[in-house]
Amino acid sequence: MRILHTSDWHVGKVLKGQSRAADHIAALRALVDVATAERPDLVIVAGDLYDTATPNAESTLIVTRGLSALRKAGADVVVIGGNHDNGRALDALRPWADAAGITIRGAIGKPEEHLLSGTTRDGEQWRLVALPFLSQRYAVRASEMFDLSAAEITQSYAGYVGDLIARLAQGYGADTVNLLTAHLTVIGATMGGGEREAHTIMGYAVPSTVFPSSVHYAALGHLHRAQSVSGPCPIRYSGSPLPIDFGEEENFASAAIVDVTASTAARVRELPLPVATPLRTVRGTLEQLATLDTGEAWLRVYVQEPPRAGLREEVQALLPKSLEVRIDPKLMPGPGAGKAEHARAGRSAGELFADYLGQRGHADEATVALFHRLHDEVMHS
Structure with missing residues (x-):
């Protein structure tokens, strides 16, 4: 079977007051183009569809249209909630999603709801453990946390995640393609630069050993850099389809295409996605900045001039797409x-x-x- 793996859309992101709606529409259109060309059997969206737990109407329209278009491309579509999403609000969309042929698991519910199954066009059976973002508060009861050290809380969170996955994985078949999707941080993976740090380190990091060897492919979300992680099975972050903020300007916007069967190893292809409006950091004096051709990029500018009133306005007059203007740290006392x-x-x-x-x-x-x-x-x- 063939899988299109994507995550961390962060629709609704506002960068220094600038809406990214047009960039997100372009990114999702590119994903739909990939789905149309590659004809996957299954599309997995591994969390953080939205940038905020209270998305506005425009963001909801962008996400629902994007999911509908992916479904119309002919694939089954499975979506899980991320730490930026409101899981319960996502689950409130399930009547619409069910009617559209889209499966949503926004928040942790009954265990049996998180083992999904399906059949490809060619009759291949697949089973998918779908695990939305799991808060530490949910995983470790408050009464226990007061009595545990930080290390013990970390161990308890990882242990809970591992136990839950192990329980769900009991539903895997010997002759099915066994898949897993989750929104979490795996120890040893590299952050992309724009993640919410409190949900990526310390108590929220789990070892790759929480994934059983019976998994043919683990499709993860949460870290914005596309990467594979060593473990007992193939584990991968798809990365975000566009850089979320200036900390991610060097990230490679992509989606993952995975070909796998019940008896062969997963083969992953990383497909680049065009970025409508790139992010770029530039440095220089006003004279040097005036000579730059920055195209359509949104800019972070480190200006190499002594601080003075009106300097920001002078930079923005030279580079109108400057969203962030700072004095170069080298000039600071x-x-x-x-x-x-x-x-x-x-x-x-x-x-x-x-x-x-x-x-x-x-x-x-x-x-x-x-x-x-x-x-x-x-x-x-």
Whole structure:
């Protein structure tokens, strides 16, 4: 059978106030093109369809249209909830999804609901353990957590996940293609740069040994970088279909196509996906920035100029797609700055403010003058 594995869409993501809706529509259209060309038997979306637990109407429309289009391409579609998703809200879509031929498992329910089965066009039987993101609060009862050390909590979470997978895997068949999808962090995998750190490290990381050797392919979501992970079975993160923020600009946007049978090892092809609006970090003086051709990319700019009022606006006039403008860290004062502070006693607010700016490398006459004007307005109003 053939599987299209994708995850971490993060529809609804706003980057420094800029909507990514057009980029997400383009990314999902590219996924549908892959499904149309590759004709998978099964599409697995391994969590984090949304960037927020309270998606707006536009985001819901983008996701539901994307899932419907994948289904219309001829494949079975299975979706699990991620840590950014509201699992219960996803499950509320199940009547619609069932009617559309899409299977959703947004949150942990009865164990028997998380072992799915199906048949390919060629009559091949498959079974899939579908495990949405599992919060530590759910996995480890609060009364237990108060009595456990951090290491013991980690062990308890990993143990619960492993026990749940082992229980569900008992439903695998000897002559079926046995699959697993989950939204979690595996120890040894590499973060992509934009994940929610609290849900990727410490108590939320599990060893690859939680996956039984009877799994023919484990399709994971949560980490945004496409990668395989060593373990007792083939384990892979598909990565996000587009970079989520500037920490991921070097990530390779892709989806995974997997060919596997009950008696042969999984063969994975990583298919690149076009990114409608790339993310790019640039550095330089105003003069250097003025010479750059950055195309349609959204920009993070490290400007190599002394801090002053209006500098951001000057950069954005040169590079209108600058979403983030920072002073290059190399120009910031070192840890020894500010040791020679003047005494506060007997000094005006304006003098103190000017010293404060100077100690932090932001000395600028225009900013000080603006402070004096605002301070006078407040004091005499």
